[in-house]
Amino acid sequence: xxxxxxxxxxxxxxxxxxxxxxxxxxxxxxxxxxxxxxxxxxxxxxxxxxxxxxxxxxxxxxxxxxxxxxxxxxxxxxxxxxxxxxxxxxxxxxxxxxxxxxxxxxxxxxxxxxxxxxxxxxxxxxxxxxxxxxxxxxxxxxxxxxxxxxxxxxxxxxxxxxxxxxxxxxxxxxxxxxxxxxxxxxxxxxxxxxxxxxxxxxxxxxxxxxxxxxxxxxxxxxxxxxxxxxxxxxxxxxxxxxxxxxxxxxxxxxxxxxxxxxxxxxxxxxxxxxxxxxx
Amino acid sequence: xxxxxxxxxxxxxxxxxxxxxxxxxxxxxxxxxxxxxxxxxxxxxxxxxxxxxxxxxxxxxxxxxxxxxxxxxxxxxxxxxxxxxxxxxxxxxxxxxxxxxxxxxxxxxxxxxxxxxxxxxxxxxxxxxxxxxxxxxxxxxxxxxxxxxxxxxxxxxxxxxxxxxxxxxxxxxxxxxxxxxxxxxxxxxxxxxxxxxxxxxxxxxxxxxxxxxxxxxxxxxxxxxxxxxxxxxxxxxxxxxxxxxxxxxxxxxxxxxxxxxxxxxxxxxxxxxxxxxxxxxxxxxxxxxxxxxxxxxxxxxxxxxxxxxxxxxxxxxxxxxxxxxxxxxxxxxxxxxxxxxxxxxxxxxxxxxxxxxxxxxxxxxxxxxxxxxxxxxxxxxxxxxxxxxxxxxxxxxxxxxxxxxxxxxxxx
Numbered sequence: 298x299x300x301x302x303x304x305x306x307x308x309x310x311x312x313x314x315x316x317x318x319x320x321x322x323x324x325x326x327x328x329x330x331x332x333x334x335x336x337x338x339x340x341x342x343x344x345x346x347x348x349x350x351x352x353x354x355x356x357x358x359x360x361x362x363x364x365x366x367x368x369x370x371x372x373x374x375x376x377x378x379x380x381x382x383x384x385x386x387x388x389x390x391x392x393x394x395x396x397x398x399x400x401x402x403x404x405x406x407x408x409x410x411x412x413x414x415x416x417x418x419x420x421x422x423x424x425x426x427x428x429x430x431x432x433x434x435x436x437x438x439x440x441x442x443x444x445x446x447x448x449x450x451x452x453x454x455x456x457x458x459x460x461x462x463x464x465x466x467x468x469x470x471x472x473x474x475x476x477x478x479x480x481x482x483x484x485x486x487x488x489x490x491x492x493x494x495x496x497x498x499x500x501x502x503x504x505x506x507x508x509x510x511x512x513x514x515x516x517x518x519x520x521x522x523x524x525x526x527x528x529x530x531x532x533x534x535x536x537x538x539x540x541x542x543x544x545x546x547x548x549x550x551x552x553x554x555x556x557x558x559x560x561x562x563x564x565x566x567x568x569x570x571x572x573x574x575x576x
Numbered sequence: 577x578x579x580x581x582x583x584x585x586x587x588x589x590x591x592x593x594x595x596x597x598x599x600x601x602x603x604x605x606x607x608x609x610x611x612x613x614x615x616x617x618x619x620x621x622x623x624x625x626x627x628x629x630x631x632x633x634x635x636x637x638x639x640x641x642x643x644x645x646x647x648x649x650x651x652x653x654x655x656x657x658x659x660x661x662x663x664x665x666x667x668x669x670x671x672x673x674x675x676x677x678x679x680x681x682x683x684x685x686x687x688x689x690x691x692x693x694x695x696x697x698x699x700x701x702x703x704x705x706x707x708x709x710x711x712x713x714x715x716x717x718x719x720x721x722x723x724x725x726x727x728x729x730x731x732x733x734x735x736x737x738x739x740x741x742x743x744x745x746x747x748x749x750x751x752x753x754x755x756x757x758x759x760x761x762x763x764x765x766x767x768x769x770x771x772x773x774x775x776x777x778x779x780x781x782x783x784x785x786x787x788x789x790x791x792x793x794x795x796x797x798x799x800x801x802x803x804x805x806x807x808x809x810x811x812x813x814x815x816x817x818x819x820x821x822x823x824x825x826x827x828x829x830x831x832x833x834x835x836x837x838x839x840x841x842x843x844x845x846x847x848x849x850x851x852x853x854x855x856x857x858x859x860x861x862x863x864x865x866x867x868x869x870x871x872x873x874x875x876x877x878x879x880x881x882x883x884x885x886x887x888x889x890x891x892x893x894x895x896x897x898x899x900x901x902x903x904x905x906x907x908x909x910x911x912x913x914x915x916x917x918x919x920x921x922x923x924x925x926x927x928x929x930x931x932x933x934x935x936x937x938x939x940x941x942x943x944x945x946x947x948x949x950x951x952x953x954x955x956x957x958x959x960x961x962x963x964x965x966x967x968x969x970x971x972x973x974x975x976x977x978x979x980x981x982x983x984x985x986x987x988x
Contacts, residue, residue, distance in 0.1 A: 374648035379652065428648075433849075542651075553833050554837075557826060557833060564822040564823040567819055
């Protein structure tokens, strides 16, 4: 085997190993029976375009979380003070507006609710959400938050497309308005991917498909777009919660990489000098 | 001054002799290639794991109540704690990736053949210890996957006929996986196994320096020596190989650091997403998977679906899985080929080695995805292929036609 084929074998084996991992990763978490807006894909999460560096978005997300979620969902691995510092919220302002009860800035973010009682009320104690974005991924959270709909057959009157028969009430219904699961006419697609047409008139054929989400007009405090953005902020905040030091980590990582590039370059030059002895 | 100091030491310790034997006068073949880097990189990763492990230990709490929270404490409240932890998690995956490459190198160039049988056996022991370290370490964060992986792996001991159930209780120290189990795995992970690993690695390197490095041609470089008795086709390990390795370590660390700082989860392979949830013995995860480096063996475990000779399928699966790890140790005695390197072996050896690599990768994939009837059949076929490489070796390596081996190493 010459040098070329040797390196080729090496690369092929590494690539095949990584390739087999990639196939596995693709079969990842799904979003229940969530139907995309065009009705073509079912169970795929909406992509959450979030940015860990967008402090304003994180601040808005924290505000929504502390006001609407913290009643039930703790963030028990994180501390108030750290959140305030990371999100650049002045400590006094944070203390006055975002801490409820007699908790202190240095405390972990707990809830007052007794888990046993909570289990009786909801069927399951509401989970801690510090690491939820790591567990499910931001896309799942964003899709879940925007997928509640009215379902009178459920004890709390609502259901969720992503998490069927979830025990959680739609806490943000006043904000969003009344979401319903509706049926719509959508273009009918042939097997080859083209839109089916009536052979005589040339009109596009449609078919009825159910399971789309639609909010009743004028029932919410926010417009559709505002609500969507608010949910993105909340998702961003939860992603921050899972990985609070992402920005710092990547900054340090960049410096470490720069150092290593220089180190490797110098060590290569050194190696090249020594190699000259050998021939 | 320096000479005086060295003399002082030399009168009391074989310092100069050791340096010469292992560094400045250790003859390394001149035709070693990229595959020979895995060994030195493994030593680097061992040091990374030891150093980061000690620092993790300073803040980790080995109790069922506190373990999960203490990991989050390290990740959030300990200054730069996340760097230490990601170093350790990335190091674990790197350790296995490199040892696989290192073992494959040995299989390719016949590095297990005489006189390197003991060297190979020692290396196999480090692999076994590494598997044990990986498993015990994986349980420590006490996340959902930690708990259920421990549940699955430990329950295998329960499948042993007659003594299984009692043995299982004895190993767990409890009637179910609990804080007591966590404590003993912790003790193994931080004391017994690393001590054993360091000791065996040390002896592995001693043995290597006794018999000398093999090379891609599998020829004995000690046959031709110059007037001073130095083998002709070699160079001193220091400075030539050390300088080369330094450069290689730089390249390796660039990849290592890129994963550590930018993709610490490694797409769910370095840190599994399910482990973001604390252990809950009442809630079984939908899909229990081991870490990626155990998936080939997990696929073998699941491939055995039928009882035989009055033994349960689970026990047989356990035996097959254990045999899959153990069988490497027999390689020096299975290979009957007169030549070492795959370069000069016959077509059958090449075919079976390729089949082994494909089987290992396919099994690795199958062990990572949920099983279906078709996948189970595939896993059975590739398990047979995996073992065929070893078990048929005495036949195919003996009766194939090999190419003539040159006297001296070939360059380029």
